[in-house]
Amino acid sequence: MGPKDQPKGHLEARKERILFSYIFMKLLEGRPRSYDRTMDKVSRGRVLEIKRSVAGKIPEGARVLEIGCGTGELASMVLTRASQVEGFDVSPKMVEAARRRIQEESLSGRFRVSLMGVDGMDGLAEASFDAVVSTLVLSELSPDERRFALGEAHRVLEPGGLVVIADEVRPRTAGRRALHAVTRAPMLALTYLVSSGQTHPIPDLAGEVRDAGFSVTGEERSHGDAFALVTGQKRAEVG
Ligand SMILES: C[S@@+](CC[C@H](N)C(=O)[O-])C[C@H]1O[C@@H](n2cnc3c(N)ncnc32)[C@H](O)[C@@H]1O
Structure with missing residues (x-):
């Protein structure tokens, strides 16, 4: 039986397994040199694809802040368009x-690049960036940390500035959530055993971006509805 003949549920489960192999990231974070290479392999190029999509949304010449920049792979892509990237991790x-x-x-x-957690974002100057980007970081934060990080992202952006966030989210239907929970469970258990770490699918990423004060301008769902690329814009000042 070829891939085209496989039942839809099986294909969805397979896609989810591939995506959530990125939970391996928690394990790989201690080994940055092999991190990007391994991520690209285990996700079959999907993580790179997501980063390309994020980078493609950045305006030419923009000054960009990256939350949780990891090894700088996204920053390097963003710099094909942006003038500068300030990253922290x-x-x-x-x-x-x-x-x-x-x-x-x-x-x-x-x-x-600075060694800093999101809790240090209040030290960044107001309205000093044209875009804020982040991939696969917010799902590692608590709801309070996410609220703080998104609020600070809003504060440090110029009016009209963009936020572009890609991360693991909670699927919207009960069926997909059940499938997601099943396919994710073994990796979560392994992650916890090895690193005591966890990632948490974000219940409503677009809603959290909106609550931080942004106009949500797009939400692209993929990978069995368990991944979202959310874009938002800080409203331009009126008057
Ligand atoms: C899964 S990795 C993703 C790295 C990078 N954004 C990428 O997409 O390749 C998550 C990153 O978030 C960073 N991180 C986790 N909690 C953080 C926090 N509170 N403040 C800043 N960075 C954090 C980790 O150190 C790690 O580099």
């Missing part, structure tokens, strides 16, 4: 890997 190993990328890809002066 709470993991010293990730920051080290991102700084190595800056050297290897000659991004010095255009990509700056």
